[in-house]
Amino acid sequence: MRLWHEKLIQLLPSQQLLGQHRECCALRGNGWGKPHSTVNYIFNYSPYKLYQYHLKVIHEMKRRGYNVQPLWEEPTYRGKSAERHSNLESITCTDDQTDKEKIYPEHNEEYFNECIDNLQKKGIYIKLSEK
DSSP states (O other), X not given: OOOOOGGGGGGSOHHHHHHHHHHHHHHHTXXXXXXXXXXXXXGGSOHHHHHHHHHHHHHHHHHTTOOOOXXXXXXXXXXXXXXXXXXXXXXXXXXXXXXXXXXXXXXXXXXXXXXXXXXXXXXXXXXXXXX
16 A cells, blocks of 8 residues: 655556556545555545545546546545545645645655655666656
């Protein structure tokens, strides 16, 4: 159970991208608030942040030609068996990748490197473009 660093979403192999979608669905649904060491930080924020992160995953899936249940693009939707959020405030966030403007501040350079290491241990090597 992990949310990949936001900069990696567009670089993930299909299996990890689809797994990230399932993870987001579970966390937005009845998994919200259930502790797990690698994602506990998300519970310190509004569920709207998870929705914003999930939208990045959904947009990448669509870009690759996958079909996604449109209900997941609604901020209050939590799946078939979970009650919708009633008072969900929208939170402004930009796509800029500076630490202050990311969805989760925990997705910093150290976390990025941790994710890269985790992928490499799975035999997945992400080609990072030089900037």
